[in-house]
Amino acid sequence: MIVMYKSGGALMRALSAHPASPRYPQLAATLSQRTGIALTDGHPISERSQVVFAKGLSSAGLAARLAADPDVEFAEPDQRRHIRSIPNDPLYPGNQISATPTVGQWYLRPPNSVNVSAINAETAWTTTTGTSSVVVAVLDTGVRFDHPDLVGKLYTGYDFISDTVTANDGNGRDADASDPGDWVTQAEVDSDPTFKDCDVGDSSWHGTQVAGLVGAATNNGIGMASVGRNVMILPVRVLGKCGGFDSDIIAGMLWAGGLSSNPVANSHPAKVLNLSLGSAGSCTASYTNAISQLTAAGVTVVISAGNAEGLAVDTPANCSGVIAVAGVRHIGTKVGFSSLGPEVALSAPAGNCINLSGACLNPLLTTTNTGTTVPATNTYSDSFRLSLGTSFSAPLVAGTAGLMLSVKPALTPAQVKSTLQSTARAFPTSGAGATIPVCQAPSSTTQDECYCTTSTCGAGLLDTAAAVAAVAPPLAPTAPLSASTANPSVGVPVSLEASDATVAAGRSGTYLWTLATSGGATASFTSAVNGSTATLLPTAPGTVTVTLTVTDDLGVQTAASTMLTISNPPTAVIVPSSATVVAGDSVSLDGSTSSAVGGRSIAQYAWTISSGASFGSFLGATNASTAALQGTAAGTVVVTLTVTDSAGVQSTANSTITVTAAPVSSGGGGGGGGALGLPWLIALAAAVVAVRVNRRRLRD
Structure with a gap:
């Protein structure tokens, strides 16, 4: 028979008052005195329940007798x-x-x-x-x-x-x-x-x-x-x-x-x-x-x-x-x-x-x-x-x-x-x-x-x-993030891409682009910041951390970041040998003093004529640090040097070259000879004077 004792009953209170005694009930003797039934203890089940054994009564009869005790919560057959x-x-x-x-x-x-x-x-x-x-x-x-x-x-x-x-x-x-x-x-x-x-x-x-x-x-x-x-x-x-x-x-x-x-x-x-x-x-x-x-x-x-x-x-x-x-x-x-x-x-x-x-x-x-x-x-x-x-x-x-x-x-x-x-x-x-x-x-x-x-x-x-x-x-969204370059230059827009971002099946998601700067860097978004793409414009060198946060409709978020190192663009410099050249002659153009910053170097030179192409043309290569421009007719030629640094960032410089007309010769003649033109006469007279002066100096 299983007997459960009431938690606040006298039997449980007495058991709790004797901590040295077993904490599990073995109370058959007490129940025997109360009920007049010969009971023996079986094994305890929990702190308030145990098995008891008796002879001579049916299970139902024994359960009813035991359940009638005021300290028994219930009794039922095992x-x-x-x-x-x-x-x-x-x-x-x-x-x-x-x-x-x-x-x-x-x-x-x-x-x-x-x-x-x-x-x-x-x-x-x-x-x-x-x-x-x-x-x-x-x-x-x-x-x-x-x-x-x-x-x-x-x-x-x-x-x-x-x-x-x-x-x-x-x-x-x-x-x-x-x-x-x-x-x-x-x-x-x-x-x-x-x-x-x-x-x-x-x-x-x-x-x-x-x-x-x-x-x-x-x-x-x-x-x-x-x-x-x-x-x-x-x-x-x-x-x-x-x-x-x-x-x-x-x-x-x-x-x-x-x-x-x-x-x-x-x-x-x-x-x-x-x-x-x-x-x-x-x-x-x-x-x-x-x-x-x-x-x-x-x-x-x-x-x-x-x-x-x-x-x-x-x-x-x-x-x-x-x-x-x-x-x-x-x-x-x-x-x-x-x-x-x-x-x-x-x-x-x-x-x-x-x-x-x-x-x-x-x-x-x-x-x-x-x-x-x-x-x-x-x-x-x-x-x-x-x-x-x-x-x-x-x-x-x-x-x-x-x-x-x-x-x-x-x-x-x-x-x-x-x-x-x-x-x-x-x-x-x-x-x-x-x-x-x-x-x-x-x-x-x-x-x-x-x-x-x-x-x-x-x-x-x-x-x-x-x-x-x-x-x-919930499965967290994914936020794969890429930038068109990790080393942008001031003034050069950076494209940011996250079209491969995902959310769990059956859910929708939103995007949010944010940035944090350090080292004096400044930059700003020139596009919306809640789409799968964005455009960033660097305005001062330093470090920028761009973060994309994708949030699904259950509020589950995933963030991904990328760090961009912003540098100033390279400097293109043109040093011409002369700002003026006679048609038919050439002028040297030197771009070797162009420079890059931020640990970069100039990787490429490109010389072009951006204006006045009918007045001049390049002699030789146009992809080296120097070039030569030949005047072809009187006019103005604008030469452009584009330099590209090792990060792929470009910068340009312009130089204006004036082309003058070549001298025009004049003369007459007939009868086997012609007279010298005025310029030639002046030159001849100057030569004679120079010879005389030199002779005089020698005599002196």
């Missing part, structure tokens, strides 16, 4: 719960002939027209593959720690099975959460009251299978992939031979979520609990209390709906505050064995075989063991060793919750649930054939395959990618 893996689907195959299904892990891929219910984990993995800081607790039969695909993925956990016969490991509660096997023989059912009404069967390795689906090592070159990939798994053993008791399950839940240190502190509290277990009945006060504590502490609880072939959802999946998961076939219809009802939050693949005989075509592949009793060889489920049932739908959801919490750790259990539901894909309404009915509200009549509705199978089909995308931080 019921058995069972693993939910063996389906009674009418399409369960009669015999298997092939080991590996050709479809592989179909349920992790994007959905298509064949595998409608695939959860699209592949796409979710492009956003996150999970983080080791997120812990998913698997409350089940324990795990095989030596399975190669679980090595490095499991914390130590704890074994909460208090009954040694059920535990099947030689003792009760201990720190060993490994699965020793949970087989039950016919002889045990016939001879041991513990196994009365239990199903005969081989070891299930149920917890190992669930753990593999949640978080088996992935992309490690062996075995299988899991939904949660990098999330860590906390194994909490609460089920053994023929299942487990509520008291052990609830104690394990509270411990897994970090709410109890009994019997030891949990070093790795879980953010998600997976319970692939249950049995028929209404949600009990014990589960209601435990689940309320867990969700208030931020722990998400995922539970399989049950395999009751269309009957009502099991306990504890029908408790408020949990995420109850029903099972669907690959085509999206309810798989025959799945329970259904309004308590279901959503549905996920549960595995199904389609065929009545031969190899199962659509099982879920996961980690397991070949041992029929004690452990043997670690292996994987396949078309022969089947993993079918809502027990395996739940871990697909739990693993998805782990991915969601990996990208947004602050999610509350309510937010996890509502997001899973709001992103679920609609159930198909065709594809299974006209004879398949629509699912109805649960009654006493079983329902096999049927078309799901939101009142029977939850909000829709699990979509891992959509759920992760809905909670992931």
Whole structure:
């Protein structure tokens, strides 16, 4: 019997007043005195609850007597719960002939027209593959720690099975959460009251299978992939031979979520609990209390709906505050064995075989063991060793919750649930054939395959990618920025370009250009600053940092910057040998004193005639530091020198050259000779005088 004591009652006050005593209630003796019932202490469950034992009364009678005590909040039978893996689907195959299904892990891929219910984990993995800081607790039969695909993925956990016969490991509660096997023989059912009404069967390795689906090592070159990939798994053993008791399950839940240190502190509290277990009945006060504590502490609880072939959802999946998961076939219809009802939050693949005989075509592949009793060889489920049932739908959801919490750790259990539901894909309404009915509200009549509705199978089909995308931080815009030059010159415009900037799909964005100057630099935008391009005009040398900020319609921003070093442009200088030249003669033009600044050099010279081309022309090259201009006719010639520095910046200088007419000769004659013209006479006279002067100087 589970007894919960009132927090403000005399029994709890007395317990608190004696700190040296155990902090967990062992109050059977006190209750015996009060009720007159011979009670013995069982194990504690939480700081206010424990198990008590009595003989001679029915469970209902004992619960009523204990609940009447003023210090007791409630008392209820400690019921058995069972693993939910063996389906009674009418399409369960009669015999298997092939080991590996050709479809592989179909349920992790994007959905298509064949595998409608695939959860699209592949796409979710492009956003996150999970983080080791997120812990998913698997409350089940324990795990095989030596399975190669679980090595490095499991914390130590704890074994909460208090009954040694059920535990099947030689003792009760201990720190060993490994699965020793949970087989039950016919002889045990016939001879041991513990196994009365239990199903005969081989070891299930149920917890190992669930753990593999949640978080088996992935992309490690062996075995299988899991939904949660990098999330860590906390194994909490609460089920053994023929299942487990509520008291052990609830104690394990509270411990897994970090709410109890009994019997030891949990070093790795879980953010998600997976319970692939249950049995028929209404949600009990014990589960209601435990689940309320867990969700208030931020722990998400995922539970399989049950395999009751269309009957009502099991306990504890029908408790408020949990995420109850029903099972669907690959085509999206309810798989025959799945329970259904309004308590279901959503549905996920549960595995199904389609065929009545031969190899199962659509099982879920996961980690397991070949041992029929004690452990043997670690292996994987396949078309022969089947993993079918809502027990395996739940871990697909739990693993998805782990991915969601990996990208947004602050999610509350309510937010996890509502997001899973709001992103679920609609159930198909065709594809299974006209004879398949629509699912109805649960009654006493079983329902096999049927078309799901939101009142029977939850909000829709699990979509891992959509759920992760809905909670992931928005993808930031991109802001690729380029400038026409990184070394502009004063007065030379700079073109800024960001047309390749992007925002996330479905969003719009805005641009904003800003600048910051240093080293005396000045510059200003000569264009709008809210477009994908802009123009900057440097006006003084120094350093300018240009920043582009792209903001999407959700307010998410990305900024990119580029630094521009502004220098003065080069100086072009022309030094002519003369400002005047006679037509027919030439003048030298020297541009070698042109200069560049800022560590640059003159890289190119270009000489042109910008005016008066009919009065002069260049002799020789026009791409050197010097040039020669020949006058061709009287007039004015404007020569331009364009220099280009090593940064590609240009500057020009002009020089005006006057071309004068060449002298014109005159003369007459006839009779064999002609007279000298006046200029020649003057020149001749000057020469005679010069000769005489020189002679005189010689004589002197």
